[in-house]
Amino acid sequence: MRVEAWLLSAGVVFFVPIGVIYGWASDWEPVGVVSFLLLGGMFALAGGYMWLTARRIDPRPEDNPTADIEDRAGDVGTFSPHSWWPLVMGAGVALAFLGVGVGWWLTGIGAVVALVAVAGQLTEFSRGMHAH
Template sequence: MKLEAKLFLYGILFFVPVGVIYALWSDGEPVGTLGIPLVGGLVGMIGGYLALLARRIDARPEDDPLGEIEQGAGDQGVYSPWSWWPLAIALAAALVFAGLALGWWLVGLGMVLGLVALVSFVFEFSRGQHAH
C-alpha cells in the first residue's frame, strides 16, 4: 500500500501548483482556479487513507522492491461470477441518471431499486441470521 499512497500523495505536489499557475494565467477563471486545487485535495485524501491503511496491514509482495512475481500467487479475493446483483445495481444507476432528464419520480424508483440491489449484493454470501 505504500506505493499507492505515495502515488496519490505526489498528486498534491502536481495539482496544487498547477492550480495556482492556472489561476495566474487565466486571470482567476473561477471553475479551473477552484477545481484544480480541489483535485489536489481529493488525491490527498485518498493518499492519506492509503497511508493510514499501509500502517495497519502487513507488507504485501508488491511493497518489496526485490519481490518476485510468484510471491503474489494465489487467491486475490472472493468474487461471485454468477451474481446478477451487479446488473441490478447498474440498472438502478441508469434509472437514476435517466431520471435526472426525464423526471424526479424515476430518480426515486432508481434509488429504491439501487438500495435493494446493493443490500442484496452485500449479503449474498451471508450465512446465519441474514441469509437469504
C-alpha cells in the same frame, strides 16, 4: 502500499500548482481555482492515508521490486458464484442517470432499484444455498 502513496502524492504535487497557475492565468476565476485546489486536497487525503497505512502494515509482495508473481498467490476474497445483483444494480444506476435527461421521476425509480440491489448483494451470503 508505497507505490500507491507515491502516485497519490504526485497528484498533490501536480494539481495544487496547476490550480495556482490557472488562478493567475484566469484572473482568479473562483470555480476552476477552487476545483483544482480541492482536487489537490483530495489527493492529499488519499495519499496521506496510504502513507499512514503503509507504515503500519508489513510490506506486500507488490512493494518488492524483485518479487515473483507467485509470491501473491492465495485467496483473494470471497466472490459470489452466480450473482445477479450486480446486473440489477447496473440497471438501477442506468435508470437513475437516464432520469436526469428524461425526467426526475425516473431517477427516483432507478435509485430505489439500485438500493434494493445493494441490499440484495449485501445479504446474499446470509440466505439461500450459499449462506454462511
